[in-house]
C-alpha cells in the first residue's frame with residue numbers, strides 16, 4: 710500500500726529552490742533513506758511533508774489523503790510523526806515525562822481527545838503510564854525512566870528522541886539524522902532499533918542520514934537529493950554506483966559501504 714506520495718513538491722526561500730519539484734513515493738513497510746550533501750533540502754522536505762512549512766507548489770498525500778498545507782499537529786494525529794535534526798527539548802525533564810509528551814501529541818490533537826482527557830482523567834493517566842512503560846521497554850530506556858534527559862549517555866539521548874516519536878503511535882516515522890554524533894556501537898544499537906520498529910511495530914520509516922554504514926545496512930531503498938532535486942531513487946547497491954550520485958556525494962563512502970555489504 711502506498712503510504713506517502715509527493716508530486717512536484719517545491720519550496721523557495723527568496724531565490725533559492727530548497728526543494729525543487731520532488732516526486733517521492735513510499736510504500737507501507739519500507740525503510741527509505743533520504744541522503745544528499747549538506748543543504749540539499751532533506752530537512753526542508755521533512756518540514757514540507759510534516760506540515761512545518763507550506764509548499765510553494767506541489768502536493769503531498771498520506772494514506773491516499775491530501776495533507777498539503779495541514780498543520781503539523783493534524784498530520785501527526787494521522788500517524789505521520791517526525792523527529793528533529795538538533796534538539797535538546799527533553800534535557801530538563803525526566804525521560805518518562807518526555808516519552809509521555811509523545812503520547813499526548815497524538816491523543817490531544819482532536820476534540821475527542823480533549824474531552825476524554827477532562828472527563829476521564831484517571832483512566833487517561835493510567836493509559837499514559839502503561840503506554841509510556843511499553844515504549845521505554847521497547848527502546849531499552851526503562852533503567853533511565855526517572856533521570857533527566859541531559860543525564861543520559863549521548864547515544865541514549867538520541868534514542869529518547871525516537872522514543873518520544875514512537876509514543877505518538879506513528880504509522881510513518883520520519884527520522885532526521887538520528888545517528889549524528891553516535892559512535893559505531895551506538896550506531897549499531899540504533900540500527901537494530903530501527904529494524905525492530907519496522908519488523909515488530911510495522912511502522913514505515915523515512916530516514917535522513919549521512920552515516921552510509923547505517924544507510925546501506927538498513928535501507929530497502931535510497932533517494933538522493935542534490936540542490937533540492939531528486940537525482941536518484943533505487944536500492945542502495947544500485948544508487949551507490951550511479952555516476953551522478955558519486956559526483957554529488959564523493960567522499961561519503963557510499964559506494965565503499967555498498968560494496969562491503971554486497
Ligand SMILES: Nc1ncnc2c1ncn2[C@@H]1O[C@H](COP(=O)(O)OP(=O)(O)OP(=O)(O)O)[C@@H](O)[C@H]1O
Pocket residue numbers: 722725727745746747748749750751752753754794
Ligand atoms: N527557513 C529557511 N529560510 C531560508 N533558507 C532556508 C530555510 N530552511 C532551509 N533553508 C536553506 O535551504 C537549503 C536546504 O536546507 P536543508 O536544511 O533542507 O538542508 P539539508 O539537506 O537538511 O542539509 P543538512 O545535511 O546540512 O542537514 C539550505 O541552503 C538552507 O540554508
Ligand SMILES: [Mg+2]
Pocket residue numbers: 751752753794
Ligand atoms: Mg538537515
